[in-house]
Amino acid sequence: MTDSAPYQDFQTALRDARCIVLLAGPGLRSVATDTTYRSRGETWQRLDAEELANPNVFTKDPSLVWQYYHYLRESALKAQPNAAHRVIAKLSSNVDALNRIAPNAKLHFITQNTDSLSARVLPPDAPSDAQPIEIHGNIFRVKCTQCGMTEKNTDNPICPALAGSEKFFNGVQEPVSFIHESDLPRCNQCSGLLRPDVVWFKEEVHYLDSTANLVSDCDLLIVVGTGLLVSPCSMFSEVVRRHGGKIAVFNDQETYADRLAQFRFQGPCQVTLAKALQMEEDV
Structure with missing residues (x-):
């Protein structure tokens, strides 16, 4: 055909x-x-965007991964x-x-x-x-890494510490190197660390x-x-x-x-x- x-x-x-x-x-x-979605092979903060969709990277550096997903959430909210x-x-x-x-x-x-x-x-x-x-999940849903709770979350920003960090992608400022885990999104039931409820590498x-x-x-x-x-x-x-x-x-x-x-x-x-x-x- x-x-x-x-x-x-x-x-x-x-x-x-x-x-x-x-x-x-x-x-x-x-x-x-929306002109800011990453396609295959493009980078975010000098990292391959696809590599950030990985549970091992989140375990090692949840600050970095949450900054990336905050950026995606901001981009999606601006898109029509x-x-x-x-x-x-x-x-x-x-x-x-x-x-x-x-x-x-x-x-x-x-x-x-x-x-x-x-x-x-x-x-x-x-x-x-x-x-x-x-x-593949939804960036406006979150999942607790401790108790497994999932819920919709459209807060903008999802936590105060991430406010404005989306500007770093566009080179407006030097990237934030670290946000303490206690300041990242937390579960309202058990206070555990939240992650985006999306499918990452090797997840079903x-x-x-x-x-x-x-x-x-x-x-x-x-x-x-x-x-x-x-x-x-x-x-x-x-x-x-x-x-x-x-x-x-x-x-x-x-x-x-x-x-x-x-x-x-x-x-x-x-x-x-x-x-x-x-x-x-x-x-």
């Missing part, structure tokens, strides 16, 4: 589908009003959902909108993103099942079993803005094709799933997704 695959063929697959899984990744947010976010939110929360393009299908939305933009764009009266399945993704079941039942997998490089998502396209399902890929570059996809739409996701779903007037 070429990059110029006819949109009408994809729209036929939508009408025939019974179980649609939409899987989104970093490419979904790249066109949001884009057209692709809005399209997905409408399909997830509005049965009539979904029935118009996929009259026989149930939609399940899984995201690798941790920025909460997909949840933020949902209408206030959205049903609970419209919430994205955040398999959230909702693994339920996500695997959804993919097993899926007859149309829509991949938006992810290269499917990280397990278990790297196996999703294989599973869907194995049981005869179809795959559509929306990305601004080639992906691992392209070789299995019947439909490929290359270009900015906020443009191609709305067009393919015939929802350009909805955004």
Whole structure:
């Protein structure tokens, strides 16, 4: 299937589908009003940003890791959902909108993103099942390293000691070298050290079993803005094709799933997704 695959063929697959899984990744947010998200290979305070997503680094230097996640939280709060976010939110929360393009299908939305933009764009009266399945966690949730408590936390800043530290990334000041652990975010139940409730290196993704079941039942997998490089998502396209399902890929570059996809739409996701779903007037 070429990059110029006819949109009408994809729209036929939508009408025939019974179980649609939409899987989104970093490419979904790249066109949001936010120029500060790190991409693969970029650095923060002279460190590879990916290396900071590691429980061993957090144990060794929670001050450094919390400064990084404070920076990500600040960036996410300044970002605005884009057209692709809005399209997905409408399909997830509005049965009539979904029935118009996929009259026989149930939609399940899984995201690798941790920025909460997909949840933020949902209408206030959205049903609970419209919430994205955040398999890599959420930077606005925290987890206690001592008692295991988890909760949503949108405090800005999350603790006084981190206030203003996001400026260090942009070189406005010399980086803070150390914030004492007692001044970092603490659990309101046991006073233990909190960590971001996100999936780090070698940690199991959230909702693994339920996500695997959804993919097993899926007859149309829509991949938006992810290269499917990280397990278990790297196996999703294989599973869907194995049981005869179809795959559509929306990305601004080639992906691992392209070789299995019947439909490929290359270009900015906020443009191609709305067009393919015939929802350009909805955004």
